[in-house]
Amino acid sequence: MDKKVTVVGAGNVGATAAQRLAEKQLCDVVLVDIAEGLPQGKALDLAEAAPIEKHDACLTGTNDYGETAGSDIVIITAGIPRKPGMSRDDLLKTNSDIMKSVVKNIAEKSPDAILIIVSNPLDAMCHVAFEASGFDKKRVIGMAGVLDSARFRCFIARELNVSVENTHAFVLGGHGDTMVPLPRFSTVAGIPITELMSKDRIDALVDRTRTGGAEIVSLLKTGSAFYAPASAAVEMAESILKDKKKILPCAVYLEGEYNINGLFIGVPVKLGSTGIEEVIEIELKDDEAADLQKSADAVRSLVDAMAAL
Incomplete structure (x- = not known):
């Protein structure tokens, strides 16, 4: 295939993203991980499924970033989950160090790639990737709003x-409890959901969306969501690879849009072959704008905490 996508991290999210990319016949896939044998085994397993799933994508598993050279897109899922006894600062530092290492390797081997960040805490990791890569802001994109909107x-x-x-739904803001689902922009066959259900029911769905990830963690007990996050990252990749110019809510670096400066925040953007082609600014009501600023403040506190480590 003429397109190449690297997925960094061969855990549940990364391996599922590799599967989705291959089975949609979007590109050849390189799955890279520091664990010896893990990416190789998963790539081989996926390759052996190809005759049944009827695709000819080439799947490569490796511990060597050399094999990622020339990637059009790099989806980064690497990082560790928060463990018992681990503080937020510990998680921030550990995942920040991992992200810096990954991105420096990627930037060296694929200097023209577009980065899709999936690692948590997502908004903060976007900042790390942006700074470590030196890439234009249009080529560093966080996967958050697509997932949160899908849940809604x-x-x-x-x-x-x-x-x-x-x-259809839009969820803006940071990827966490302060995210901002927008019911009046959320529709069924073009009809706003505010016309189809009571405010109490809408509020309940908004609350469930905000805690969607935590709900799955509480059910799984030993892991977190991976099917939907992988699908969300692949939808973004597909819009870029096919130059579809989809309007999708993504975490992007804002410089004045929505009155937010110097932060990665989830807003609607047009995704095409060059990455972010346009930030779509919609007029928010006062309460919506206040909620978005509150979400931005939460992201800024994470970024500040990371800078202080």
């Missing part, structure tokens, strides 16, 4: 007993 769409569809294909 899922809950809306289940609530109203309609197809998920008919539902």
